[in-house]
Amino acid sequence: PPSASLSALPVIRMLLMPWYPPPAAQCRYALGMEDGTIPDSDVTASSAWSDSTEAKHGRLSTGEGDGAWCPAGAVFPSESEYLQVDLHRLHFLALVGTQGRHADGHGQEFTRNYRLRYSRDGVKWLTWTDHWGQDVVSGNQNTYDIVLKDLGPPIVARMVRFYPLADRVMSVCLRVELYGCLWDDGLEAYTAPVGHIMHLSGIPINLNDSTYDGSTEHGMQFGGLGQLCDGVLGGNDFTQTKELRVWPGYDYVGWSREALGQGSVDIEFHFKLPRIFNTMQVHSNNRHTQGVRVFNKVECQFKPGILQPWSSPLTLDVPLEDLKDPSSRTISLPLGARPAQILRCKFYFADRWLLISEITFLSDAVDAHSFPPNVPVPNPEFATNTPRPGLPVAKDDSSNTAILIGCLVGIILLLLAVIAVILWRQYWKKLLSKVSQLGRRLVCVTELVVETLKVFPPVHEEPPPYPGSPPYPSLSPPVSPPLPPSVPHYAEADIVSLQGVSGNNTYAVPALASSSPGADAAPVPELSRQCLIFKEKLGEGQFGEVHLCEIENPQDLPILEFPFNVRKGRPLLVAVKILRPDASKNARNDFLKEVKILSRLKDPNIIRLLGVCVSNDPLCMVTEYMECGDLNQYLSHRVLLDKTGPSNDAPTVSYPALISMASQIASGMKFLSSLNFVHRDLATRNCLRHIKIADFGMSRNLYAGDYYRIQGRAVLPIRWMAWECILMGKFTTASDVWAFGVTLWEMLSVCQEQPYSNLTDEQVIDNAGEFFRDQSRQVYLGRPAVCPQGLYELMLSCWNRDCKLRPSFSDIHSFLTEDAMNMV
Template sequence: MCSPVYLMVVSFPLTSTHAAQCRYALGMEDGTIPDSDITASSAWSDSTEAKHGRLSTGAGDGAWCPLGAVFPSASEYLQVDLRSLHFLALVGTQGRHADGHGQEFARSYRLRYSRDGRSWITWKDRWGQEVVSGNKNTYDVVLKDLGPPIVARYVRFYPLADRVMSVCLRVELYGCLWNDGLLAYTAPVGHVMHLSGSPVYLNDSTYDGSTEAGVQFGGLGQLVDGVLGGDDFTETKELRVWPGYDYLGWSREALGQGSVQIEFHFQKTRSFHTMQVHSNNRHTQGVRVFRKVECQFKPGLLLPWSSPPLLLAIPLEDLKDPSSRPISIPLGGRPAQILRCQFTFADRWLLISEISFYSGTPRVDPWIHNLFSETVDITGVDNTGVDITGVDITGHDSSNTAILIGCLVGIILLLLAVIAVILWRQYWKKILGKVRRKDFQHDFQNGCYILTFTVDKGFPSPTEEPPPYPGAPPYPALSPPSVPHYAEADIVSLQGVSGNNTYAVPALSSPSPTAADCSPLPDLPRQCLVFKEKLGEGQFGEVHLCEIESPQDLPNLEFPFNVRKGRPLLVAVKILRPDASKNARNDFLKEGKILSRLKDPNIIRLLGVCVSSEPLCMVTEYMECGDLNQYLSHRLCFSLPLSYPALISMASQIASGMKFLSSLNFVHRDLATRNCLRPIKIADFGMSRNLYAGDYYRIQGRAVLPIRWMAWECILMGKFTTASDVWAFGVTLWEMLSVCQEQPYSSLTDEQVIDNAGEFFRDHGRQVYLSRPDICPQGLYELMLSCWNRDCKLRPSFAHIHSFLTEDAMNMVNV
């Protein structure tokens, strides 16, 4: 029996083929895929043969057109050979290009794929549907996200029809190389968990292999689809799927043994450095990360298992946090074509969402290298860049003694910091016990109102002191202990390049062991950015539109949207002024780390940073269609108003993005239509644009606040929370249903808006609400009113709002 090796639980990118990063056009349109790799079951003629089935091209007669009828047999197909295994996340189809002389297109189709050219699999979506919606005309390109994605070398398109008719087809495939080289995995069938009488299905529903005697074999499924399950395994990232969908799980009792065996088959022998297993740890419901894992290695199909096996264990003290987490398992560079791992139960249930493998030469992440290039001698680094074992600050080899001394010094400094915090809190408790009154001041560094305290004896009545400005609400009577104001809360607030507070993140300074900001930010070479135009500027920097000419040459750049090979990529670049203060610089770096954690379809994505030299830059997505405010107002100007369902659909996407932010305890603080880009992605550029200068209230020439979107407690107490974001969402929804034709509270001056916040505070029934827009049903207006509830605890959650908009509001009509 070999000795156990203890693991370190780390957080770094789970798989190099995550669907969000893997959306390159593979070469039908631009010719990267040669004619010889495009075949078909038949063709009308030489001018409509398979090689003409390329998206957005018009060679020959403008498409592939099968000779035989596709109804009712549906046996005609267009086949693409990608020469090697690829991860496919997206497909595109188009009808025939015939200069308007033909109307041949496929209204629907099926997909079949193969990894070896012998065994063919019919693609099904997450709900078991085989038929894919196709085209409605000959010219529009229809893109279909593949959920689940496909791992294949060969792909076939089978056009369908509901009657005898001619069809023609042009196609494109989007994805990237399947770097894992994994052909199939074998695992026991997942089990059903019963929670409070409700079933939670933990089966591998997208597995494309065979099942026999309770074992799945010969295929791939949800363990390699790039989707990571969350902390609560009953919640899913896909809509309309069953609880437990994101995980494959086994019950120790149902399995009848103390471990789960999973076997992985690869194309060829590889040298394995690391295996990552994303596992759930909801121990309050009997789910824990595996206690240990034992792996065996088989260098070839006809070779015996190498010995001894590799045994690795996880210390139980690391498993108290109920968060799901990726676990890095060092495999020591052992060669194998078949890998068999035995995962031992640590509780009644074991749930795994994703497994990926790393192989190759060791490397040090550029972010780490930039931080330590002059003072650190890094040795013993595996390919994950995590195991840093040698710190050299003197020019000599480091030792265990030096590491121990460094740890002790760090512990001592931490204890001193804790003592200082305790003394500071005790000091302020004494100060607060002698509070005379609250006085409104402006925190110009954070750009928001905060409350400060003046020391004196006794507590006056509310009417003893004049209000801070004409018409403001009188000071409320105070009694110790006082509620801490925003500046005292355990929240990191960032000024941001644009001069706004983008995200306030509770407890960012003490992240959980699985916090995603542990991973380094992707560092992009500055020379790849080509300046196009200036989009806006703020107090500490500017926002530029730039172009990356060859994005495919940047392997560490993440792509959240479709990019074709050879096409430039437009990006928005936030640039910090070289003369910015040290605090602004630190805020900039913190903001980058925060934005790197935000990976959601409805949140603007950080693509990379430039921090190796001045000026510091952040590179984010750029949405060419502009913001929602301009889109809605311009459509109305040209008599093209959107339908009610279209508006609700966009509102639902905003709510979905805010639901994601709130799940991470992120507070946006400037939600409005100006900060929602199209297609819907929540951003923060609004304050930097002169176009929206009138939406912000300027305080004494410096700080600016979006008071017309702010909850009363934000204006009066500087208290920003998810509940205040809910208030702002209600105003944003009002904007959308008003088609962005006027500012909120357009009949009130800025000072009167602040006065109205005071009326909410006093709660004497004199507060003014935004009126119901003409096209807004009463039920939806009641949702808005609930967002503006005086008691922040009674405002709905974004999860409730999203559910309401997707299920109830869509069916409402105005009466």
């Protein structure tokens, strides 16, 4: 059989290769119930109380009809009523949201508990259960609050049904939303032996595939998906787990050579359609001190179609000399661009146990043109397009009439296409020209990423006071410090492309004279790639990626200028920005420029650049990262501590803690502004939990919904941007002050919603136009329920139309440290 030896495994061991598991923590996009992307025809139900409570009204945060879906029948005791959503394609679902019927205060019905059932084909329905086998999901306690439920484990489904439950005869109503992303892999099921139980010092380590949703018979699992494709990578110690309240060994599926009775673990993968397979990536444990090692050989066979024969085996050897390190790792196995719809791989034991946490494939969808001619591509319409034997077959009509009809149809279609293009262009022109009603031609929003355009300033008029915002008593008018002649006022940025080469935000830095203090960047230490252990990919950009890595025994690396806030013997979490080797020369220059900028940032509240790997490709820069993640994730899972004490078991955060965090952010921004640096993407997603201001929120898929994509050319955080940034591409320290006000609003709202969540992206842009026109029609973010009036007035001063009247970060920091803590 053909063989391919992995002699380059030391390079693979570096673990900085791209890894593409379904990102459960990041794959949380709303799929379209609330915004109408899912059409009414795809939302159905078992019954409805009336036309005004049909299934189509069961959309989260909408109030059409009578405000929700309400079934006609009783949900007790039959439990047979359901609301169904059809996504038409397989999706990875990580979260669901529910809400009752509020109907502007007239509704009284909600669903306290429900079950979820899902299907991949519309025929076989499965009941979702959590890690402990519980299938009842806690719902709502009132008619208006949205309750989000993390699906642990997540599910892969095309159709989802919500079954309301009740403990007595009562009326229930429901509004729902699904959160996830498209399941691009095409994997429908895998077949594998049932995992075994390992006994360590008398403690059972259960290594079964506990989330597998298929069938189990005679020691084999088939027809479903489970932990081998859930995106969770196991750690070095397989007895530890990343999930809460689960048993030891949960992150891995493991098999014993002795219990299995053979020298290999055979796993078969079934895909919906044929694909071209380039690489298989397997994350495996290698704790050899306990009899666990990475497999030493893999044999894979390929079946191009269900009715096609198996190919001859492809053998891939894994050298054992690199497996002395007991840490888990990802092994990348080249599959040689082979076509297949079904794969069968044998993973050969190298020791008594084999433990695997994740298997993914890098593959490409194929069509009839790219697939080998001797392999038929399944065609769902084959049966209707192929004439049956015995039926007459129509002959081609080559008459002039047929030709004339064909020409007319072609001309009509061409005209329709031209009309559609014209209407689309007029729509965008109308949308983006609303800000030019004063007779002054403003720069179009879509030109923001091309160049910074200046508009001549209007004649200054004192802006009328906005409602509910008296002059701020505690802050004197900000006085800008005198700047060198070479630095524009308020550090106006001359860079307008917000996104860096690795997808992160880039700081805007004015051109400094070579003699300016601090202009020279500090030398950056060179780190060995071998000390970086890959954990997960945080995000990516056009020319690079951002990875979460660990550095083991950081105390042994004097170039890191230890100490860090990490115990001795524990690894140090770092973020690694990697430039792809095929990046352009300009991208490489931008990458090195970013290194130079970050090397100058030495402040306790700014992430530090720890080192670089620039001696050879791929270029890398290594920055700090925090074990607790970013501030948005931290706060969104907490509730504000009530004065009377915690009212439930949810984690809490106190008002003084929020103010302390805000003052640290202000301190970091005060340092940036002292260097005349402009951040341009300040938000809670760009602040780490132990407050350090970062810059890679833009690269993370988790926060894709926070950015507005302009005709595919750029992404902008318009909900955090000052009006002059949106309309004129003018980024200054004053616009960072505006973003700080929005960030403070996020924190006091405990990150429960987006800024301007009631406005669409286009309406946010329109609101920026209202700030420009200054006719008292602009909309401000409302005061959070827990926000003192004095602190809200600080926010309003940050959102002052006149950027010169916004407070400086020095004033903000002083206010937060001296006054805000005492407000009620």
